[in-house]
Amino acid sequence: MTQQPARQLKLGAILAGVGTDHTRWRDPALAGDASIDINWYIENARLAEAAKFDLVFIVDSPFITPDTAPHFLNRLEPLTLLSALAVSTSKIGLVGTLTTSYWEPYNVARQFGSLDHISKGRAGWNVVTTGLEGAARNYGRDEHFDHAVRYERAGEFVDVVQGLWDSYEDDAFPRDKAAGVFLDKTKQHALNHKGKHFSVAGPLALSRSRQGQPVIFQAGVSGAGRDLGARIAEGVFAGVDTFEDAVEYYADLKARAAAQGRDPDHLSVLPGISPIIADTDEEAQAIAEARAGSREIDKLLVELGRAFGYHDFKQYPLDGPFPDVSQLSLNSYKGHAERIVRISQAENLTVRQAAERFGRWKANFVGSPQTVADEIERWFVGRAVDGFILHVTGPDDFARFREKVVPLLQAKGLFRTEYEHDTLRGHLGLPVPENRWTQAPGQIAAE
Known part of the structure; x- marks a missing residue:
C-alpha cells in the first residue's frame, strides 16, 4: 500500500504596504510610501521566500473613497507588481486579485498566463466578484451587478479563462528549423465559447506553462461564494474569526467540494491572520491592547x-x-x-x-512565539485550516514571525525546511491539470 504523504501546513504573506487599517502606516519602521515602492515588495517577497513560504498575495479592489484605508488609497496594480516580483524571486508563489465583474476573460487569461510564464509556473489568480457597489461607476455602469449574477458570471468567466489556457497542447510547437515547422496546427484549438455572459472564440496566443495553468484562489463567505469556491478554487482565503467558526467553514467547504466530485485535499483553506508576538504572553497582550486602544x-x-x-x-x-x-x-x-x-x-x-x-483585523494569535506556534498547530491539526495567510505591514511583526515562530513550526514537523518544488502547484500539493484536448474523447464530451 502506498503511504500518503503527511499533511503540511501552508503559509502565505499578504504584502499590504502601509496597511489596510488606519494606524499601521504611522509605524516609524515602515516607509510612508511602501504601497507604491517596488523595492519594499521585492524585499518582503524575498524574506518570505527565505522563510520558505508558499506564496505572496496582492489584494486589490476597483473602488475607493476619501476614508478608505491608507494602503488602498495609493497602491500598485497587482499584475504589474507581480511581474516584477517574478524576476526578483525564484521559488515562492505569486498570487494576485482580479475581478470577474469588470474585466474580460481573454485579457485575464493572457495576463495571468503571461505571469505564469515569466515566473516559470508560480502564478495564482484570486477570483473575486467585487463587493463594492461604487466600482460600477468606474466601469461605465450605473449599478453594480446583482449578487447572484456576479457569482453566475464568475463561474462562466473562470470556465472560459481555463479553456483559453488550454488553447495549445503541450507539444504544439515543434520549432523544427530544418523542416520550417514552427507550429503543429492540429494542436492549436479554438474555444468557440458562447454562453450567457460571454462569447469568446480563442485561441489564446500563449502556450501553457510548467504548472499547466495558474492556481485558482477565491474568497467567499455567502452560500453562493462557498458554492463557487467548492467548484473552482484550489485555495480559499477564508474569512473566519474563531476556531469554532473555522472548523464549521472548513468542513462545509470540503463537503461542498466533494459533492462536486473533487478531491477535498486539492482545496486549501487559508484564513488571514495578523499575529502579535513578543517575548512573553503578557507583553504580547499589552501590545495588542495598546494597538486596539490607538484605533x-x-x-x-x-x-x-x-x-x-x-x-x-x-x-x-x-x-x-x-x-x-x-x-x-x-x-x-x-x-x-x-x-x-x-x-x-x-x-x-x-x-x-x-x-x-x-472594524479591524482580528489579532487572534497573540502571545510568545511558542504560544502562537501552538495555536497555529491547534487550528491545523483540528482541521480548522490548511494554513494561514500572514498580513505583512510592520517589519518587526513579520521578522518575529519568520525568525521565532517558523522555526518552531518546522521543529514540530508541520512546515517545510526547504522547498521541494519550484512551482506554486508543487508547493500546494496540486496536480498539473491535464489539457482538455489530450483527454480521452469521452472526458471531453462529458465536459
Missing part, C-alpha cells in the same frame, strides 16, 4: 461600513443599538455583512461594540 472610533466605523458598500455608520448614536441594515447586505460583501448583522442582533451589540469587533 480611532471614526476609522473603525468606516471599516465597519465597508462591508455594506461604505455605508455611513457615523450617523447612528455610538452607544445605541446596532441598526437594521440587513437590506444593505444584499449586493455588497454579502456573506460578511450578513454575519455582522446576525451577530450584532444576537448579542445586542451597540454601534460602538460592532465597530470595535468588526
